[in-house]
Amino acid sequence: MLTMIAKRLMFAIPSLIGVVIVTFLLTRALPGDPAAYFAGPAATKEAVEQIRKKLGLDKPLIEQFFRYTNDLARGDFGNSLTTGQPVAAEIRNRLPASAELTLLGLFVSVAIAIPLGVLAATRPGSWIDHLCRVTTTAGVSLPVFFTGLVLVYVFYFRLGWSPAPLGRLDVFYSAPPTVTGFYLIDTLVARDVEAFRSALSQLILPATTLAIFSLAPIARMTRASMLAVLASEFVRTARASGLSPSTVIVTYAFRNAMLPVITTLSMVFSFLLGANVLVEKVFAWPGIGSYAVEALISSDFAPVQGFVLTMAVMYVLLNLVIDILYGVIDPRVRLEG
Amino acid sequence: MKRRDFLKSVSGLAAGAALPAMPSVISSAKADARSETLLIVSEGGPNNLDIHGVGTNVPGYEVSWNCYDRLITHEMKSGPGGVPYYDRDKFKGELADDMKIDDMSVTFKLKKNAKFHDGTPVTAKDVKWSLDRAVSVGGFPTFQMSAGSLTKAEQFVVIDDHTVRVDFLKKDRLTIPDLAVIVPCIVNSELVKKNASEKDPWGLEFTKQQTAGSGAYKVVKWTAGTEVVMERNDAWVGGPLPKIKRVIWRMVPQAGNRRALLERGDADISYELPFKDFQEMKANGKLNVVSLPFSNGIQYIGMNVTKPPFDNPKVRQAMAYAMPYQKIMDAVLFGLGNPMFGAAKDKPTEVAWPQPHKFNTDMEKAKALLAEAGYANGFETTISFDLNFAGVNEPLCVLVQESLAQLGIKTTINKVPGANWRTELNKKEMPLFTNVFSGWLDYPEYFFYWCYHGNNSVFNTMSYKSAAMDKLIDGARTAAAAGDKAAYDADVKGFVDLAYADMPRIPLYQPYVNVAMQKNISGYQYWFHRRLDYRAMAKG
Numbered sequence: 001m002l003t004m005i006a007k008r009l010m011f012a013i014p015s016l017i018g019v020v021i022v023t024f025l026l027t028r029a030l031p032g033d034p035a036a037y038f039a040g041p042a043a044t045k046e047a048v049e050q051i052r053k054k055l056g057l058d059k060p061l062i063e064q065f066f067r068y069t070n071d072l073a074r075g076d077f078g079n080s081l082t083t084g085q086p087v088a089a090e091i092r093n094r095l096p097a098s099a100e101l102t103l104l105g106l107f108v109s110v111a112i113a114i115p116l117g118v119l120a121a122t123r124p125g126s127w128i129d130h131l132c133r134v135t136t137t138a139g140v141s142l143p144v145f146f147t148g149l150v151l152v153y154v155f156y157f158r159l160g161w162s163p164a165p166l167g168r169l170d171v172f173y174s175a176p177p178t179v180t181g182f183y184l185i186d187t188l189v190a191r192d193v194e195a196f197r198s199a200l201s202q203l204i205l206p207a208t209t210l211a212i213f214s215l216a217p218i219a220r221m222t223r224a225s226m227l228a229v230l231a232s233e234f235v236r237t238a239r240a241s242g243l244s245p246s247t248v249i250v251t252y253a254f255r256n257a258m259l260p261v262i263t264t265l266s267m268v269f270s271f272l273l274g275a276n277v278l279v280e281k282v283f284a285w286p287g288i289g290s291y292a293v294e295a296l297i298s299s300d301f302a303p304v305q306g307f308v309l310t311m312a313v314m315y316v317l318l319n320l321v322i323d324i325l326y327g328v329i330d331p332r333v334r335l336e337g
Numbered sequence: 338m339k340r341r342d343f344l345k346s347v348s349g350l351a352a353g354a355a356l357p358a359m360p361s362v363i364s365s366a367k368a369d370a371r372s373e374t375l376l377i378v379s380e381g382g383p384n385n386l387d388i389h390g391v392g393t394n395v396p397g398y399e400v401s402w403n404c405y406d407r408l409i410t411h412e413m414k415s416g417p418g419g420v421p422y423y424d425r426d427k428f429k430g431e432l433a434d435d436m437k438i439d440d441m442s443v444t445f446k447l448k449k450n451a452k453f454h455d456g457t458p459v460t461a462k463d464v465k466w467s468l469d470r471a472v473s474v475g476g477f478p479t480f481q482m483s484a485g486s487l488t489k490a491e492q493f494v495v496i497d498d499h500t501v502r503v504d505f506l507k508k509d510r511l512t513i514p515d516l517a518v519i520v521p522c523i524v525n526s527e528l529v530k531k532n533a534s535e536k537d538p539w540g541l542e543f544t545k546q547q548t549a550g551s552g553a554y555k556v557v558k559w560t561a562g563t564e565v566v567m568e569r570n571d572a573w574v575g576g577p578l579p580k581i582k583r584v585i586w587r588m589v590p591q592a593g594n595r596r597a598l599l600e601r602g603d604a605d606i607s608y609e610l611p612f613k614d615f616q617e618m619k620a621n622g623k624l625n626v627v628s629l630p631f632s633n634g635i636q637y638i639g640m641n642v643t644k645p646p647f648d649n650p651k652v653r654q655a656m657a658y659a660m661p662y663q664k665i666m667d668a669v670l671f672g673l674g675n676p677m678f679g680a681a682k683d684k685p686t687e688v689a690w691p692q693p694h695k696f697n698t699d700m701e702k703a704k705a706l707l708a709e710a711g712y713a714n715g716f717e718t719t720i721s722f723d724l725n726f727a728g729v730n731e732p733l734c735v736l737v738q739e740s741l742a743q744l745g746i747k748t749t750i751n752k753v754p755g756a757n758w759r760t761e762l763n764k765k766e767m768p769l770f771t772n773v774f775s776g777w778l779d780y781p782e783y784f785f786y787w788c789y790h791g792n793n794s795v796f797n798t799m800s801y802k803s804a805a806m807d808k809l810i811d812g813a814r815t816a817a818a819a820g821d822k823a824a825y826d827a828d829v830k831g832f833v834d835l836a837y838a839d840m841p842r843i844p845l846y847q848p849y850v851n852v853a854m855q856k857n858i859s860g861y862q863y864w865f866h867r868r869l870d871y872r873a874m875a876k877g
Contacts (some may be wrong), residue, residue: 033757033760036759036760036763037392037755037759043765045481046796047475047476047477047480048476048759048763050476051391051475052394054391054475054476055391072535080384080561081384081391081392085561090561093560144549147589149593152593152594153597156597156601157597157600157601160601164598164603164604165589165591165594165597165598166378166562166589166598166603166680167564167587171585171587172370172371172374172375239757250349281590281591282589282590282591283592283594283768284563284588284589284590284591284594286560286562286563290562291562294562297754297755299757
C-alpha cells in the first residue's frame, strides 16, 4: 500500500513540473499589462514604468521564471496584486470555504443520485426511471449560475426562508476559531450552536445548486452500471439460489456496480470545483474559484499560478484517494496494485 | 482513510445536515448592533488600505478617505436635488486649525489634541513625513501631487511641533485644492517607520494591511475580496463625532443579489448597479436613490486624429452629427446622465466645464459633410471599448455602429479586456473608441490640460495636437494662478470653442454616480472622488 502511494506520488512530480512551466508561460501570454493596470487610471508612461520595475516585470522572462521557481521552492507563491495579500495565505484561507461547499454539494448529490440510479435500474421503464431521466436532464442542462439565481430569487427574495446570500456566515456572527477551516465543524468544536445554524443555512442554497448540477452524471452512471451488473451471470446465479432481492441488489450487485460510480465521483468532484467559480460569484462565497477568476480578469499572475498549481496538487491527491478506494471496494485491484 | 472511518465521517456529516435550518435568530444585543452598523455591499473591495501603495484600487481610496485625515478638507454646499455636495472653493481644517496663505507658501497650524489611532499625538514631523512620502513613492500618489505642483520633499517645512509650511514651486491655483484630495493623508510616521525595512523605507507593506492614521474610522478586520470591517475612532478631532459606530462592507459580485439585499432590507447601501435597476428602484420608491453628475467627467467618443479618415475635421464633424445621442440617453442610461449635446444655436459659450456642444443627430448633414470630405460611400473602421464597463459601453457602441451604418460606415466592435484597456489607450492606435474621463480637481483647465493638450498625456486619447489649443490652455493656467479673471474667462471660452469646432472627441453625456440606500439612511454626501463618506451618515 505505502509503496503504491509513494510510486503514485513519484509519477505526479513530472506533471506538476509541467504545470508550473505551462501556467507560468500561459499567464505571461495573456493580453494585458499588469503594470498599466495597477498604475491606475491617471498614470503617465513613467508611472507605469516605475510600477513595472517594482513588480519585477522589466526583467527577462527566464529570470522571472527562475525567481518564481525559487520562491515556490520556499513555499512562497508570491503576492496577489488585486487583493494585496500573499497568495499562499489566501489559498489556505479560501480553500476550506470551497471545499466545504463542494463536499456538501457532492454529498447531497450522492445521497439523492445513487438511490435514484439504483431504483431506476431495478425498475427500468417505470415512473421512477422516468423521474430519474427528467431530473438529471433538467439538472445538467441548467447552467449553475442560473439555478443559483433562481434559488436566491425564490427562497431568499420571494419567500424569505433563506438568509441573505452574503457568504459563509450572517454578517453579525463572527467566524469560529479555525480548527479545520470548515465552519460546520469549527462552530461545533467551539460549541456555538447559533453560528453553526447560520453557517448551515448559508450553505444550503449553494450546496443545493451544486447538487442539482451534479445529479446527472452520478445517477446515470449508477443506473447504467447497475443495469450491466444486474444482467450479469453471478446475479442470475444469486437469484437462482433463492437469495432475497434486497441481498442480491445491495450485497452483490451494488458493490460491484460501485467502481465506475467512484470514478465518476472523482470526475464530478473535479468539475464541481470548476462549477464552484460561478456559484461562488452568485452567493458571494469567499472561495478560491472567485479568487482565481478575479485575478485572471486583472492579469494578476501570482494567484492564477497559485490556483492552477493548487488544483493540480488536488487532482493528484484526489486520484490517489480514488485508487485507494478502488482497493477497498474491489480486492482484485489491490492485488494488481 | 479506511472504509470504516470514511463511513463514520460521512454519517457524521449526515447528522449535521439533518438538523433543521432555522432562520438566523437575532438576539436583542445583535439588533442594537444592527442599528449602529452600516452594511454596505458593492462589487469590488480594496486591494490595499493605503492610497500611497503600489496599484491601490478605487475602493481602497474609500478606506483611506475615512480612516486618514488630511490637513484640510472641503466645506459642503447644497448640490443638485438638495444633496450635500462638496464645495470646490471653500476649505476648512481637518487636522489643521488654521491655514494662512502667503504669496509663495501656505502655513498650517495643527490641532493640538489630534491623536493617531494608537494614541500618539499628531505632530508637524508626521505631516512632513507623510507629504514627503506622497511625493516620493512614485506611481499614482506622486503623479496626483504633481498635478498641484507639489513635487519635492523640500517644499514641506517643519516650523515647530504644531506648525508646517508648504512652499510653492510656482504659482498654481491647484496647489491648495490638491492638498484636500485623498492622497496627502497624514500617516503615523513613528509607527510606520518602526515597521519599515531597508527595501521598503516608506513602510508600504505595513500600511497595506492596516490603517495607521488619525481618521474617524479604523479598519479592524479586512479579508481581501470578502469584507472590510471598520470601527469608529471615538477620539477623532477632525470634525463632529460620526453617528455610525461600525461599518461592515461586504463584497457581493452579483448585481442582482445586491439589489435583492437592498430590497429585502438586509443591506443599507449599494452602488455599482445597472442603470436599469437604479431606474426601477427610483420608480418603485422603496429605497432612496441618489443620482448626481460626475464632477468634471464626460463619456465621449474619441477619434484618432493622426490617421485617415479621422484626420479630416469634416469627417469628425460628420461623426458628431451621426451620433445617436438621444437613443443613448434613453436606451443605455435610462435617463441617468446629463446630455452633452444639442445646445441651442445661439447659446453663448460659458466659462464652465462640462458644457454641451451644439451638435444634434442629423444624418443629412452628416452625409453631406462626408461627401465633402470625399467619403460619400463611407469607410471601414473599428470602435473599441473597455469591457470593465461593458454594461454601458457595449449597448452604446452597438447604437453607434447602427447609426454609422446609415452613412455606409462599416464599424467592427472591438471589446478590450479591462486589464488591457490602459495599454491600448497608451498605444494611441485605436481609430474610434468610447471612454470616460473625470478629474478630481474640478477646473476646466485641469480637464483640458489632460485631455486636449499637445504634451499628449495618456488621456489625450485622440493624439490631438494644436498650437492654438496649447496656447489657450497654458494661458488659462497662468491666468488662474495670477488671478486674472478676464484673461482666464477668455482663454476658457477659447479652448471650449476650439474643442467643439475641431471635434477630436465627441462628448456624449456627463455620467451620474448612483447610490441606492434604505430610507432610514441619511447624510449621504457627494465628493469629488465619488466614494462614500461614512462620517456624515446616520441610520434611523
